[in-house]
Amino acid sequence: MLMNMKELLSIAKKEGFAVPAFNTSSNMILRGVMEGAKEKQAPVIIAIHPDELSFVEDSFIASVKEEAAKTDVPVVIHLDHGGTFEQIIRAIKCGFTSVMIDASTLSFEENIAITKKVVEVAHPVNVSVEAELGTIGTTGNGEEEGTNEIIYTNPNDAKEFVERTGVDTLAVAIGTCHGIYPKDMKPELKLDLLKTIKGIVDVPLVLHGGSANPDKEIAESVKLGICKINISSDIKNAFYEKCREILKEDLGAREPNAIYPPCIDAMKEVVYDKIKLFNAEDKVKCYYK
Numbered sequence: 249m250l251m252n253m254k255e256l257l258s259i260a261k262k263e264g265f266a267v268p269a270f271n272t273s274s275n276m277i278l279r280g281v282m283e284g285a286k287e288k289q290a291p292v293i294i295a296i297h298p299d300e301l302s303f304v305e306d307s308f309i310a311s312v313k314e315e316a317a318k319t320d321v322p323v324v325i326h327l328d329h330g331g332t333f334e335q336i337i338r339a340i341k342c343g344f345t346s347v348m349i350d351a352s353t354l355s356f357e358e359n360i361a362i363t364k365k366v367v368e369v370a371h372p373v374n375v376s377v378e379a380e381l382g383t384i385g386t387t388g389n390g391e392e393e394g395t396n397e398i399i400y401t402n403p404n405d406a407k408e409f410v411e412r413t414g415v416d417t418l419a420v421a422i423g424t425c426h427g428i429y430p431k432d433m434k435p436e437l438k439l440d441l442l443k444t445i446k447g448i449v450d451v452p453l454v455l456h457g458g459s460a461n462p463d464k465e466i467a468e469s470v471k472l473g474i475c476k477i478n479i480s481s482d483i484k485n486a487f488y489e490k491c492r493e494i495l496k497e498d499l500g501a502r503e504p505n506a507i508y509p510p511c512i513d514a515m516k517e518v519v520y521d522k523i524k525l526f527n528a529e530d531k532v533k534c535y536y537k
Contacts, residue, residue: 249323249535250316253346253376253476254416256291256324257452260475263534265527266455269293269326270519271480273300275311277487280512282315282323284519290528291322291535293346295478298327298335306342313343322535326378328478336366340375348378348419356405363413371414381409382421384456398423400438403445410451417452417476420445422469424457437465439472446473454478463525470527479522483515490514 260267270281272294285292294312296304309325316323326346327339336347349366351359363379370377382401401420410418422445423437446453452475455466466477490511494501501507523529 249320250313250345251322251324252374253293253324253326253378255376256293256322257417257475259322259534260291260528260531261452261473263531264471265531266470266474266477267291267293267324267528268519268522268526269295269328269476269478270483270522271295271297271300271328271478272312273297273303273484275308276508276512277483277515278312278315280487280515281483281519282319282321283512284516284523285321285323286319287516288520288523288529289321289532290523291531293324293326293476295326295328295480296344297329297480298331301327301339306338309343320536321532324376333362333365337369340370340373344375346376346378346416348380350380350419352380352383352399352419352421356409360409360412363409363415367414376416378417378419378454379409379413379415380419380421380456381406384419384421384424398425400441401445403441403448406445407448410449415451417454418449419454419456422455424455424461437461437469439465439468442469442472442474452476466525467527470525477522477526479518482522483518486518487511487515 256267272278272281281292312325324346325344327344328348329350330336330348331350336349339347347370349363351362367377383399398421406418422442453473454476455469455474456478494507494510
């Protein structure tokens with residue numbers, strides 16, 4: 249069942265869970281994410297970054313739409329970290345039901361201006377809009393960009409931003425980073441800041457850089473109002489680690505059915521864990537009340 253982000257997260261916000269947004273950059277990863285969501289009866293967001301879209305191309309979206317159409321699991325197709333208005337238009341034209349405009353490194357007023365422009369073109373065609381206020385850090389080992397210094401979201405700015413743009417969801421900066429954390433880097437979320445933002449902002453809140461954070465902090469962030477959590481590095485790491493293992497054991501392996509099914513299974517274990525951690529397991533029923 250295909251829907252937009254506003255529809256999807258309104259239920260998550262009401263019922264107190266977060267929907268996982270898995271970055272999907274191949275048919276194998278799409279298969280693992282969809283199988284995991286169906287098996288755990290969890291709503292799911294298929295997130296595709298512009299760099300990923302440049303690889304899978306626009307035709308891939310038809311495959312995602314077909315997967316969504318043949319299941320009762322709520323599915324959103326989401327452009328992750330769209331950086332330009334042109335990328336947003338491309339995503340809308342090829343079938344995304346949700347787009348993110350990330351102008352977080354621009355000034356507050358510039359961020360408002362481009363976000364409002366995106367809202368004005370997306371809402372008339374039933375596409376939801378996510379924006380980001382503050383900046384997500386970087387571990388230096390992920391494909392998605394981040395900043396060397398985290399700029400935490402100002403709660404009062406968040407309230408004004410939502411009111412002036414009409415955005416549907418807001419990604420907040422409370423201490424996460426993109427990528428897998430090195431051993432000498434300790435992630436730490438400012439949960440008090442999240443609580444303050446939740447108290448004055450009415451739209452569903454989003455957490456980026458959700459890979460490798462301590463489970464306890466992530467679970468607490470969901471309790472405090474996070475409705476969507478992005479996961480990229482964790483599922484890809486599980487998939488390709490298994491792939492390397494198989495190819496090392498059998499240097500002559502070449503058939504997809506001999507290589508990829510165990511990789512998909514390894515990735516699905518991470519999908520299961522994230523769904524459970526986000527309290528999203530068995531929540532499909534909430535969309536049919």
